[in-house]
Amino acid sequence: MSKDKLGINTICTHIGEIKDEQFKGAVSPIYLSSSYEFLDVDVKRYPRYFNTPNQEYLSKKIAALEGTEAAMIFGSGMAAISHMFLAFLSKGDHLVVQNTLYGGTVNFIKEEFPKYGIEYTFTNGYKVEDFKTAIQPNTKLIHIETPSNPLLTITNIKEVTSLAKSKSILTSIDNTFASPVNQNPIDFGVDMVMHSATKYFGGHSDICAGAVASSNAHIERIWNVSKNLGGSLSDMTVWMLERSMKTLGLRVKAQTKNALKLAKWLHKHPKVSKVYYPGLKSHPEYKLAKAQMKGFGAMLSFELDKSLDSEKFQKTLKLIKSSMSLAGIESTVISPHLTSHALLTQEERNAVGISDQLIRFSVGIEELKDLKKDIEQAMEV
Ligand SMILES: *Cc1c(COP(=O)(O)O)cnc(C)c1O
Numbered sequence: 001m002s003k004d005k006l007g008i009n010t011i012c013t014h015i016g017e018i019k020d021e022q023f024k025g026a027v028s029p030i031y032l033s034s035s036y037e038f039l040d041v042d043v044k045r046y047p048r049y050f051n052t053p054n055q056e057y058l059s060k061k062i063a064a065l066e067g068t069e070a071a072m073i074f075g076s077g078m079a080a081i082s083h084m085f086l087a088f089l090s091k092g093d094h095l096v097v098q099n100t101l102y103g104g105t106v107n108f109i110k111e112e113f114p115k116y117g118i119e120y121t122f123t124n125g126y127k128v129e130d131f132k133t134a135i136q137p138n139t140k141l142i143h144i145e146t147p148s149n150p151l152l153t154i155t156n157i158k159e160v161t162s163l164a165k166s167k168s169i170l171t172s173i174d175n176t177f178a179s180p181v182n183q184n185p186i187d188f189g190v191d192m193v194m195h196s197a198t199k200y201f202g203g204h205s206d207i208c209a210g211a212v213a214s215s216n217a218h219i220e221r222i223w224n225v226s227k228n229l230g231g232s233l234s235d236m237t238v239w240m241l242e243r244s245m246k247t248l249g250l251r252v253k254a255q256t257k258n259a260l261k262l263a264k265w266l267h268k269h270p271k272v273s274k275v276y277y278p279g280l281k282s283h284p285e286y287k288l289a290k291a292q293m294k295g296f297g298a299m300l301s302f303e304l305d306k307s308l309d310s311e312k313f314q315k316t317l318k319l320i321k322s323s324m325s326l327a328g329i330e331s332t333v334i335s336p337h338l339t340s341h342a343l344l345t346q347e348e349r350n351a352v353g354i355s356d357q358l359i360r361f362s363v364g365i366e367e368l369k370d371l372k373k374d375i376e377q378a379m380e381v
Pocket of ligand 1: 076077078079102104149174176177195196197198199208209210
């Protein structure tokens with residue numbers, strides 16, 4: 001059966017299964033061996049070679065979801081991103097990276113790149129012109145993130161990859177926020193797609209993992225670095241991740257549906273001064289989001305009216321918990337000014353549009369009416 005023809009929920013359920021030939025069980029067996037026969041075998045398997053049976057097969061599911069030839073699974077999203085960068089950037093090379101970016105990625109670049117002699121430029125914005133002006137003769141990779149955290153800006157993937165291709169520069173994207181359910185960057189010319197599998201892939205807030213999907217050649221290049229650095233995922237967790245990913249399509253579609261309805265509701269709410277969600281017609285890149293995304297995602301941010309105390313609001317919520325992480329089936333909120341952007345000064349935060357009233361909302365699968373009721377009661381205080 002050609003996997004191109006399969007729908008997303010079929011890929012989630014079946015691609016990358018390990019058939020249980022011995023007992024005919026319904027689910028993939030878990031292989032915990034860290035030692036495999038060496039002589040007379042086609043594949044020399046070892047966990048840190050990222051090729052145990054469970055790692056190898058789950059990679060097929062991720063590749064099928066992103067429409068790539070291959071994929072690799074890592075011990076965290078940051079392992080995925082750091083290995084990818086280190087595979088394609090050497091001493092004297094230059095990275096162009098979007099300024100609105102996951103905090104961990106920013107820290108990795110700023111703290112580790114100087115040790116390797118790798119140069120970098122953060123763009124001034126997320127428009128293609130911003131990427132153009134940041135490119136240098138030694139630029140080897142452009143890294144983007146769309147939708148971005150926490151203001152859900154949308155970068156035009158096609159424009160950035162066309163620009164990169166015209167200068168023989170590779171492109172990578174952090175597709176964590178959208179997930180392959182809502183966005184397939186490969187269709188718009190991106191070379192490498194990475195995920196924090198801790199988020200939607202895992203989806204139940206009990207797994208820390210990461211992944212990169214790309215061509216066989218690019219994955220081989222990453223593998224050559226990764227086998228030296230380590231950072232593979234334990235097969236126990238790989239197996240759990242496979243189980244979680246069977247419901248990725250169902251979960252993310254339900255979360256996305258809830259998010260669109262909540263965004264519209266909050267947009268009209270008298271105690272909310274602004275909503276950031278690419279599915280709202282008021283979002284500056286609504287049309288672009290519609291063109292390059294299959295759904296608008298389940299992350300949104302909103303500004304509470306000045307009459308409300310944002311910390312008190314979060315503490316008063318009963319169903320919705322505060323959490324630094326995101327993308328679980330349970331709804332969570334966080335103040336970016338206390339977490340991802342805490343190290344910036346008030347002026348710097350104001351400059352990038354992160355006010356103390358801003359709440360980032362990771363929408364879960366709960367019933368819409370219960371979520372609304374919870375938010376409503378927390379606004380009464
Ligand atoms: C969480 C996250 C990461 C890092 O993933 P970890 O699994 O925590 O290492 C990278 N990018 C985005 C957008 C994230 O949300």
